[in-house]
Amino acid sequence: MNYANFPLDKRTPLPSADQEKGEDFIDVERLLGMAARQAKVVAICAAIGLFLGVVYLQTTPKQYTSVASVLIDEGMNKVMDDISAASATRQTDATILSQIEILNSARLASEVVDKLKLDQNHDFMSPPQSALAKGIGFLRGIVAYFRGNATDQLPGIQNVDAATREAMIKTATHDYAVLMLQTGLSADRVSRSNVISISYQATNPALATAITKAYADAYLADQLNASFDATERAAVWLQGRLTELRESSQAASLAVEKFRAEHGLSANSDGQLLSDKQLADLNAQLIVAQADTARTSARYQQYKAIVDSGSESAFNDSAIAADQPSSSVIIGLKTRYLAIAKRLQDVETNFGKDHPQAVALAKEKADVSAQIFGQLKQITESYRNDFEVAQARETALRDKISTA
Structure with a gap:
C-alpha cells in the first residue's frame, strides 16, 4: 500500500515526488497524531458509556x-x-x-x-x-x-x-x-x-x-x-351397569317361575303337564329345590354377615369371594388396593402424610376399599335374589304336589 507522507508540522516541506517514487511505507507519526487529536472525544465517550452502565446496574433490581x-x-x-x-x-x-x-x-x-x-x-x-x-x-x-x-x-x-x-x-x-x-x-x-x-x-x-x-x-x-376422576367415572358406570343386569336377571327368573306355576309346567321346562305319574319326579325336584334353598340361604347369610360387619373389614373378608363368578372384579380391586397402599407407604415414608400426593393416594385407597365393599354388597344382594328364587321354586313345587 502506498501512503502519502503528510508531516505533522506544516512548516516542514513536503517530500518531492521523486523521493516518494517506488517507496511503500506507513507513517506512524501521522497515525499517532490523529489518535492524539481524537483522544479527548474517545475518552469522553468511554466515560459517558461507563457512567450510564454503572447507573443502569445500580438502578436495576437483581433477578x-x-x-x-x-x-x-x-x-x-x-x-x-x-x-x-x-x-x-x-x-x-x-x-x-x-x-x-x-x-x-x-x-x-x-x-x-x-x-x-x-x-x-x-x-x-x-x-x-x-x-x-x-x-x-x-x-x-x-x-x-x-x-x-x-x-x-x-x-x-x-x-x-x-x-x-x-x-x-x-x-x-x-x-x-x-x-x-x-x-x-x-x-x-x-x-x-x-x-x-x-x-x-x-x-x-x-x-x-x-x-x-x-x-x-x-x-x-x-x-x-385426573387419574382418580377417570377411575371414579369408570367405577360408577360399572356399578350402574351391574345393577341393571341384576334387576333384569331377577325379573326374568321370577317371571319364569310365575309362568311355570300358572301353567302347571315341570321345573325343567320340558312342557309336560303334571299328572299322578309325575308325582315322583316332583318329589325328586322338591328335594333338589330344598337343597338349593338351603345352599343359597347359607351363602346369603354368610355374605350378609360380612356386609353387616362394615366396610372396615371388607378388604380381608373379600377373600371369601375368590371362588365365585364375581371374583375377577374383587381380585382386580384388591390388586389395585395393595398397589395403592404400597405407593402410599413409600410417599409417607419419604415426604410425610401431609404431602399432596400422600393425601390423594389415601383418598384413592379409601375409594377402592369402598368399591370392594360395594362389590360385596352387590354379591350379597345377588345371593339374596338367588335365595328368593330358590324359595319361590320350592314353594311352587310344594303347591304343585299338594294339588296333584
Whole structure:
C-alpha cells in the first residue's frame, strides 16, 4: 500500500515526488497524531458509556431464577407396545408437549395464585423496577393523561354498587396475577428426556422458589386428580351397569317361575303337564329345590354377615369371594388396593402424610376399599335374589304336589 507522507508540522516541506517514487511505507507519526487529536472525544465517550452502565446496574433490581424439575412417568407408553418404536417416540413427544401446555395453562396458574395468594402479594403484583422502566412508565402515564384514557378503571365500574365493584376489582386483580404468572413462567423439556424443567424469575428469591415448588405440587396433584376422576367415572358406570343386569336377571327368573306355576309346567321346562305319574319326579325336584334353598340361604347369610360387619373389614373378608363368578372384579380391586397402599407407604415414608400426593393416594385407597365393599354388597344382594328364587321354586313345587 502506498501512503502519502503528510508531516505533522506544516512548516516542514513536503517530500518531492521523486523521493516518494517506488517507496511503500506507513507513517506512524501521522497515525499517532490523529489518535492524539481524537483522544479527548474517545475518552469522553468511554466515560459517558461507563457512567450510564454503572447507573443502569445500580438502578436495576437483581433477578433470581428458581428451577424445579418434573419427571413424566415412563409407563405412559405401555399402551404402545404393539406399535413401532418410531410411533412410540412420536407419542412420547406429543405427550410431553401436552404436559408442557398443561403447565402453561391458566387453570394451573390460577391454582398456584390461589394457593400462594399471589394476588395479595405486593412483591409479586408490584415488583421493583429499574429507573429506565420507571421513566418509560412515567412517560406513558403523561401520554395517557393527555389522551384522557381511564386505564386504571374497569369498563362500566361507575354504574354498579360497592359490593359488585369490589368483586369486579378482585376478579380483575386475580386475572392480572394469573396473566403475570403465565408470562414469567418457563416450562421446557430437558434435552430428549422425560423431564420438564419449570423455572420462574423474580426479584425476591423466596418468592421465585415458592412459585416453582407450588407449580410442581399443583401439577402432580392435577395428574393424580385426573387419574382418580377417570377411575371414579369408570367405577360408577360399572356399578350402574351391574345393577341393571341384576334387576333384569331377577325379573326374568321370577317371571319364569310365575309362568311355570300358572301353567302347571315341570321345573325343567320340558312342557309336560303334571299328572299322578309325575308325582315322583316332583318329589325328586322338591328335594333338589330344598337343597338349593338351603345352599343359597347359607351363602346369603354368610355374605350378609360380612356386609353387616362394615366396610372396615371388607378388604380381608373379600377373600371369601375368590371362588365365585364375581371374583375377577374383587381380585382386580384388591390388586389395585395393595398397589395403592404400597405407593402410599413409600410417599409417607419419604415426604410425610401431609404431602399432596400422600393425601390423594389415601383418598384413592379409601375409594377402592369402598368399591370392594360395594362389590360385596352387590354379591350379597345377588345371593339374596338367588335365595328368593330358590324359595319361590320350592314353594311352587310344594303347591304343585299338594294339588296333584
